[in-house]
Amino acid sequence: MVIAYQPAIFDRNSRQHLFVEFILRPGTDAALLRQALAQVASANRAGVKQVLAFGPALCERLGIDVSFADFSLDGVVPATQADLFLWLQGDHRSDLFDTAMQCRDKLDGFFSVQLEQDGFVYHDMRDLTGFVDGIGNPEGDKALNAALVPEGQPGAGGSFVFAQLWRHDLAAFNQLSVAEQENVFGRTKADAIEFDDERMPADAHVGRTDTDHDGVPQKIWRRSVPWGNSSQHGLYFLAFSCEVERFDFLLRRMYGLTEDGIRDQLTRFSAPQTGSYWYAPTQQILAGLA
Numbered sequence: 001m002v003i004a005y006q007p008a009i010f011d012r013n014s015r016q017h018l019f020v021e022f023i024l025r026p027g028t029d030a031a032l033l034r035q036a037l038a039q040v041a042s043a044n045r046a047g048v049k050q051v052l053a054f055g056p057a058l059c060e061r062l063g064i065d066v067s068f069a070d071f072s073l074d075g076v077v078p079a080t081q082a083d084l085f086l087w088l089q090g091d092h093r094s095d096l097f098d099t100a101m102q103c104r105d106k107l108d109g110f111f112s113v114q115l116e117q118d119g120f121v122y123h124d125m126r127d128l129t130g131f132v133d134g135i136g137n138p139e140g141d142k143a144l145n146a147a148l149v150p151e152g153q154p155g156a157g158g159s160f161v162f163a164q165l166w167r168h169d170l171a172a173f174n175q176l177s178v179a180e181q182e183n184v185f186g187r188t189k190a191d192a193i194e195f196d197d198e199r200m201p202a203d204a205h206v207g208r209t210d211t212d213h214d215g216v217p218q219k220i221w222r223r224s225v226p227w228g229n230s231s232q233h234g235l236y237f238l239a240f241s242c243e244v245e246r247f248d249f250l251l252r253r254m255y256g257l258t259e260d261g262i263r264d265q266l267t268r269f270s271a272p273q274t275g276s277y278w279y280a281p282t283q284q285i286l287a288g289l290a
């Protein structure tokens, strides 16, 4: 049997996004809960692609064979672990709105909403700082290897997910010269060319996140998109990995919590407001909920 991941994880064609994080209500009936999730998982809606993922407690409740802890970074950044993650993608906000309403109709008896955030693709896949985001992602089989749990391991074919809403201080960032901004990221701004090793500042974002751990490259598959308006704005960071520990390690590198103690310059201009880990199950697991 071919294990099928949720295809929208890798589908980068949509410009509009909606992220909903839900908390499981206490005392829900297990069979009815499964039924509601199965209905949401199996619905086929024109113009909308979706990914569903579950937090640690919901995985346990549903008897899914993966085990991972709630998101935490030793209290250094906010941890807001929730239970259910719904990610909708499409080209029209109207379609996402309609779909979100239909999902809420099925889910409201079982879950309350903790966060609902829309996002959008900004120009040619740039973060609101003006830097292209996602260009350093692995490609082809390398993307699948980075994002999907390998065969033979619990949760094989699924993916661990990290979602974290960041708020930017663009007023501060935009005071930097373009050369200084490029040093924050470690790539050029206009054409997104990565600095070579000699030019890469140790505290540049790419300098912190393009890294190995015990000899293993810490590659992840990122699908973040910007959110907000002219008053409040940032990035809804969203990434997929074959192992949940990669997120923790990368974030530790960004916050100077690894041996070299170097902190990512990016954290001077943007701050996380939330943080949750999830497991995005295979289509077989979702089909088995019914």
Ligand code: HEM
Pocket (backbone or CB within 6 Å): 127, 131, 132, 133, 134, 135, 136, 137, 164, 166, 185, 187, 205, 206, 209, 210, 211, 218, 219, 220, 235, 237, 247, 250, 251, 266, 270, 271
């Ligand atoms: C405000 C939040 C963030 C912004 C604006 C941001 C933006 C960027 C940009 C512009 C790049 C370079 C282009 C690219 O490689 O796609 C990049 C690379 C990367 N970022 Fe972030 N990022 C953020 C948070 C994070 C977090 C929280 C993590 C991990 C926990 C992370 C992991 C990575 C990785 C792994 C790379 C690729 C490094 C490589 O070249 O291999 N980023 N990010």
